[in-house]
Amino acid sequence: xxxxxxxxxxxxxxxxxxxxxxxxxxxxxxxxxxxxxxxxxxxxxxxxxxxxxxxxxxxxxxxxxxxxxxxxxxxxxxxxxxxxxxxxxxxxxxxxxxxxxxxxxxxxxxxxxxxxxxxxxxxxxxxxxxxxxxxxxxxxxxxxxxxxxxxxxxxxxxxxxxxxxxxxxxxxxxxxxxxxxxxxxxxxxxxxxxxxxxxxxxxxxxxxxxxxxxxxxxxxxxxxxxxxxxxxxxxxxxxxxxxxxxxxxxxxxxxxxxxxxxxxxxxxxxxxxxxxxxxxxxxxxxxxxxxxxxxxxxxxxxxxxxxxxxxxxxxxxxxxxxxxxxxxxxxxxxxxxxxxxxxxxxxxxxxxxxxxxxxxxxxxxxxxxxxxxxxxxxxxxxxx
Amino acid sequence: xxxxxxxxxxxxxxxxxxxxxxxxxxxxxxxxxxxxxxxxxxxxxxxxxxxxxxxxxxxxxxxxxxxxxxxxxxxxxxxxxxxxxxxxxxxxxxxxxxxxxxxxxxxxxxxxxxxxxxxxxxxxxxxxxxxxxxxxxxxxxxxxxxxxxxxxxxxxxxxxxxxxxxxxxxxxxxxxxxxxxxxxxxxxxxxxxxxxxxxxxxxxxxxxxxxxxxxxxxxxxxxxxxxxxxxxxxxxxxxxxxxxxxxxxxxxxxxxxxxxxxxxxxxxxxxxxxxxx
Amino acid sequence: xxxxxxxxxxxxxxxxxxxxxxxxxxxxxxxxxxxxxxxxxxxxxxxxxxxxxxxxxxxxxxxxxxxxxxxxxxxxxxxxxxxxxxxxxxxxxxxxxxxxxxxxxxxxxxxxxxxxxxxxxxxxxxxxxxxxxxxxxxxxxxxxxxxxxxxxxxxxxxxxxxxxxxxxxxxxxxxxxxxxxxxxxxxxxxxxxxxxxxxxxxxxxxxxxxxxxxxxxxxxxxxxxxxxxxxxxxxxxxxxxxxxxxxxxxxxxxxxxxxxxxxxxxxxxxxxxxxxxxxxxxxxxxxxxxxxxxxxxxxxxxxxxxxxxxxxxxxxxxxxxxxxxxxxxxxxxxx
Numbered sequence: 001x002x003x004x005x006x007x008x009x010x011x012x013x014x015x016x017x018x019x020x021x022x023x024x025x026x027x028x029x030x031x032x033x034x035x036x037x038x039x040x041x042x043x044x045x046x047x048x049x050x051x052x053x054x055x056x057x058x059x060x061x062x063x064x065x066x067x068x069x070x071x072x073x074x075x076x077x078x079x080x081x082x083x084x085x086x087x088x089x090x091x092x093x094x095x096x097x098x099x100x101x102x103x104x105x106x107x108x109x110x111x112x113x114x115x116x117x118x119x120x121x122x123x124x125x126x127x128x129x130x131x132x133x134x135x136x137x138x139x140x141x142x143x144x145x146x147x148x149x150x151x152x153x154x155x156x157x158x159x160x161x162x163x164x165x166x167x168x169x170x171x172x173x174x175x176x177x178x179x180x181x182x183x184x185x186x187x188x189x190x191x192x193x194x195x196x197x198x199x200x201x202x203x204x205x206x207x208x209x210x211x212x213x214x215x216x217x218x219x220x221x222x223x224x225x226x227x228x229x230x231x232x233x234x235x236x237x238x239x240x241x242x243x244x245x246x247x248x249x250x251x252x253x254x255x256x257x258x259x260x261x262x263x264x265x266x267x268x269x270x271x272x273x274x275x276x277x278x279x280x281x282x283x284x285x286x287x288x289x290x291x292x293x294x295x296x297x298x299x300x301x302x303x304x305x306x307x308x309x310x311x312x313x314x315x316x317x318x319x320x321x322x323x324x325x326x327x328x329x330x331x332x333x334x335x336x337x338x339x340x341x342x343x344x345x346x347x348x349x350x351x352x353x354x355x356x357x358x359x360x361x362x363x364x365x366x367x368x369x370x371x372x373x374x375x376x377x378x379x380x381x382x383x384x
Numbered sequence: 385x386x387x388x389x390x391x392x393x394x395x396x397x398x399x400x401x402x403x404x405x406x407x408x409x410x411x412x413x414x415x416x417x418x419x420x421x422x423x424x425x426x427x428x429x430x431x432x433x434x435x436x437x438x439x440x441x442x443x444x445x446x447x448x449x450x451x452x453x454x455x456x457x458x459x460x461x462x463x464x465x466x467x468x469x470x471x472x473x474x475x476x477x478x479x480x481x482x483x484x485x486x487x488x489x490x491x492x493x494x495x496x497x498x499x500x501x502x503x504x505x506x507x508x509x510x511x512x513x514x515x516x517x518x519x520x521x522x523x524x525x526x527x528x529x530x531x532x533x534x535x536x537x538x539x540x541x542x543x544x545x546x547x548x549x550x551x552x553x554x555x556x557x558x559x560x561x562x563x564x565x566x567x568x569x570x571x572x573x574x575x576x577x578x579x580x581x582x583x584x585x586x587x588x589x590x591x592x593x594x595x596x597x598x599x600x601x602x603x604x605x606x607x608x609x610x611x612x613x614x615x616x617x618x619x620x621x622x623x624x625x626x627x628x629x630x631x632x633x634x635x636x637x638x639x640x641x642x643x644x645x646x647x648x649x650x651x652x653x654x655x656x657x658x659x660x661x
Numbered sequence: 662x663x664x665x666x667x668x669x670x671x672x673x674x675x676x677x678x679x680x681x682x683x684x685x686x687x688x689x690x691x692x693x694x695x696x697x698x699x700x701x702x703x704x705x706x707x708x709x710x711x712x713x714x715x716x717x718x719x720x721x722x723x724x725x726x727x728x729x730x731x732x733x734x735x736x737x738x739x740x741x742x743x744x745x746x747x748x749x750x751x752x753x754x755x756x757x758x759x760x761x762x763x764x765x766x767x768x769x770x771x772x773x774x775x776x777x778x779x780x781x782x783x784x785x786x787x788x789x790x791x792x793x794x795x796x797x798x799x800x801x802x803x804x805x806x807x808x809x810x811x812x813x814x815x816x817x818x819x820x821x822x823x824x825x826x827x828x829x830x831x832x833x834x835x836x837x838x839x840x841x842x843x844x845x846x847x848x849x850x851x852x853x854x855x856x857x858x859x860x861x862x863x864x865x866x867x868x869x870x871x872x873x874x875x876x877x878x879x880x881x882x883x884x885x886x887x888x889x890x891x892x893x894x895x896x897x898x899x900x901x902x903x904x905x906x907x908x909x910x911x912x913x914x915x916x917x918x919x920x921x922x923x924x925x926x927x928x929x930x931x932x933x934x935x936x937x938x939x940x941x942x943x944x945x946x947x948x949x950x951x952x953x954x955x956x957x958x959x960x961x962x963x964x965x966x967x968x969x970x971x972x973x974x975x976x977x978x979x980x981x982x983x984x985x986x987x988x989x990x991x992x993x994x995x996x
Contacts, residue, residue: 070552071556072555072556092552092555092556093555093556093557093558093560097556098556098557099552099556101549101552103547103549105547105549105550105552106553107553107554107567108572109571109572118554118557118559118567119558122558122559122563123558150654152651152654152655152658153654153655153657154658155658155659166553167556167557170557170558392798392800392801392804395794395797395798396797396798396801396802396813398794399795399798399874400816402871402874403816403817403820403871403874404816404820405835405841406828406831406832406835406871407831409831409834409835409841410827410830410834413834462712462713462716463713465709465710465712465713466713466714466717468709469709469710469713469714473706473709476710478714482710482714482717483984485714485717485718485721485722486713486717487983487988488721488984489721491924491925491929491979491980491983492980493928493933493949493972493976494929494932494934494949495932495934495949495953495969495972496728496969496972496973499965499966499969500724500728501720501724503724503727503731504719504720504723504724504727510741525720528716529720532713532716532717536713561705561706562705589824590824590825590826592825592826592935593935593949593953596953596957597956607824607826610827611826611935614830614939615938617833617837618833618834618837618840622827623834625827626824626827629823629824630823633822633823634819636822637818637819637822638815641811641815645811
């Protein structure tokens with residue numbers, strides 16, 4: 001009874017369940033190419049049914065990690081375990097894992113149908129079943145009318161769906177996707193993102209996605225691993241990563257953020273006060289960091305969490321600073337302000353344009369002196 | 385760019401005139417009645433008739449075609465293997481030497497290749513009794529050796545422009561490396577293999593120097609017969625033979641060109657269609 | 662390792678068989694068969710490398726060793742016409758006979774080194790002529806419209822597919838005393854006596870330029886066609902006149918094409934035999950012809966081998982350079 005309750009409690013978040021068995025386990029994996037270390041001592045647990053994203057800039061090792069999962073590279077050190085079986089040295093053609101390539105890698109000399117059926121050809125299944133399974137995935141990705149076409153007769157979006165279908169038809173335990181939306185234009189990318197999530201929901205296969213696009217990672221995935229220089233910097237849900245970055249790298253890499261160097265003047269269990277000369281104010285933050293007083297830390301505030309006003313707020317002891325508007329960028333749904341503080345630092349603030357702007361009412365504009373303020377829960381203290 | 389085009393365009397015309405006038409004059413004089421090959425004596429096709437009665441030339445032509453067909457086929461097999469070994473199998477011991485040996489026959493002066501192969505055949509015959517004498521077999525071996533280098537270079541360059549992930553995808557979908565080669569790599573490089581075959585065929589058909597070194601009595605190839613005739617001066621029946629060869633080759637090249645152009649057009653149409661629906 | 666692979670294979674088979682309960686027996690047999698196949702997984706790879714490797718080793722590398730060996734032997738009237746390198750004397754002493762006489766002979770006799778110099782001179786002049794004619798042609802082709810480009814290219818390649826020998830033969834008909842050029846010139850009234858073009862150095866270099874022109878144009882075209890036109894536009898935008906753009910941008914960037922084309926003309930032209938034999942006179946010797954005659958007319962195999970070895974030494978620097986360059990291109994093409 002109790003167990004049942006627990007398993008429902010963790011249904012959508014198996015990584016929080018201490019008793020859950022990981023589906024993919026990467027244990028201390030390092031990959032060196034000559035003297036270059038592409039992936040450095042990575043530990044990672046991915047659970048069944050997750051849509052897990054590996055996020056990072058180019059050369060951060062995310063693709064190498066994916067290629068090790070697929071079997072194209074063998075780790076220099078460490079083990080890879082998929083569904084309880086050690087796969088470290090198993091060649092790609094014997095792994096229950098399939099990949100969707102960045103270039104899609106559709107065989108140019110085969111039709112859509114033949115491309116999709118290719119992976120089933122050597123599995124020893126009878127023709128009837130091959131036909132049924134191919135028809136089923138063609139239906140799933142809505143390519144029915146294109147089945148007889150060759151890849152060069154398809155548009156980018158259609159090719160992407162063939163590549164997806166070809167990998168799905170094998171019913172892999174894990175589907176690896178290398179920049180799945182990278183080659184599509186912006187509009188198509190948004191639409192395809194949701195299709196991809198729907199399909200994953202329907203087939204229930206664990207997806208591991210490699211991407212350099214943070215928005216893509218945030219919308220698609222259940223959890224994200226942020227990578228930098230071959231190492232995993234932070235693992236967490238999109239909300240965790242965005243709202244509670246653990247390092248300056250993550251804070252800076254995901255979205256935009258204002259970061260100030262400061263000194264801890266008071267560190268209590270329920271709050272911390274940081275004084276920053278760079279910002280010219282002190283920060284009151286409603287969580288403790290348990291660090292020695294007087295040590296140097298960084299305080300980070302997202303642009304959309306800062307309020308701009310021409311009047312000074314009532315309580316002005318913490319979390320308030322004044323500055324002059326340097327620039328206003330109008331983006332339609334929101335506006336971006338660049339505000340210069342007394343210290344000379346530029347702070348970015350974004351504000352949704354909730355009401356239609358009128359010509360009579362004058363909002364915040366160039367050269368206005370303004371007060372910036374934020375709530376005690378908005379800022380994050382970063383120690384490294 | 386357009387401003388400079390007058391100069392480059394006139395050079396282009398001059399270059400083409402330089403390339404084609406000798407060929408056209410050759411064709412023109414093949415229909416000359418006069419035995420003096422370059423004095424016009426009226427239209428005639430009698431040299432063509434004489435050509436087909438010349439058994440020496442007909443036999444030599446048949447031998448050359450046979451050697452060329454075997455050479456081209458073997459060169460494609462060996463050259464494709466060499467190209468794959470260079471472009472797809474990564475690093476292994478002796479790769480640098482291998483790459484050097486594949487590339488060298490492309491630029492090696494023919495007299496050196498011919499001499500060295502002849503000396504090899506002589507030494508082999510002395511040591512193991514094979515090849516017994518020289519003739520079509522030794523010519524074919526020599527031709528395969530330099531033709532496979534051309535095939536290997538064509539295949540290697542095709543492979544290096546091919547997306548590696550196609551082969552990885554096949555492997556990912558459960559095919560062992562040999563199956564991948566058969567199902568994906570070979571079908572994709574097959575046009576390059578066809579070009580390699582045609583090139584080897586032509587090179588073999590055209591070779592004089594190497595064949596002269598490694599042939600034996602009674603196995604004279606067509607170029608050898610032509611050479612021994614034209615050394616003595618211009619003869620009208622060789623004009624006729626040249627005209628036939630040029631026409632056959634030109635027709636082949638033109639047809640191939642038109643075919644390729646058609647394919648390209650169809651491809652473009654297909655791509656447009658893909659984006660319109 | 663192989664045990665591990667077996668386990669992995671059968672696990673994988675089991676995984677695939679999950680929906681097909683009851684067929685376990687068949688599946689297991691397949692698993693064992695696959696594991697056996699696994700052992701031979703890399704055999705085809707070895708075959709792929711070894712077969713062409715062995716062929717080239719036997720028919721390309723070994724022959725050079727033999728040429729070197731014979732170049733160090735003495736000529737005798739026998740079959741084969743040279744002395745052996747190793748010989749058993751009285752059945753107990755192994756005697757190695759090496760003589761450098763053949764090489765000394767090459768130095769002493771002016772025939773040979775004038776042959777080498779002549780070859781190098783003619784190859785150099787022909788290479789420069791090919792470049793001067795080929796560059797503007799390649800440039801014009803690379804800048805033509807797409808349709809015209811393909812037609813021009815086909816016209817460049819077409820003579821290459823027809824017989825080399827017959828194309829040289831065509832020039833005999835052009836250059837003869839009663840050939841096309843002399844006929845035309847006397848018909849116009851420019852000359853009374855035919856000009857003796859045939860059997861001159863001029864005829865040889867004309868023949869080489871003619872035959873090797875496509876080898877110059879094709880690499881140059883490949884290079885010029887790839888060149889980013891926006892570079893030219895940028896240079897012009899920055900105020901360069903077209904001539905300056907050519908010398909500042911196009912020419913330096915097309916250097917790889919120039920090098921490849923020049924080597925492709927220079928190296929084989931140096932050892933050329935057919936062209937000097939048909940168009941040249943017996944006086945202006947080229948080394949390819951010297952070698953051929955030494956071998957077939959004089960039947961002096963050791964001297965012919967020595968001529969070949971020295972020619973190879975002369976050409977080894979350009980050949981190595983060409984190979985290095987080709988491999989670099991091949992690697993870069995991949996990246």
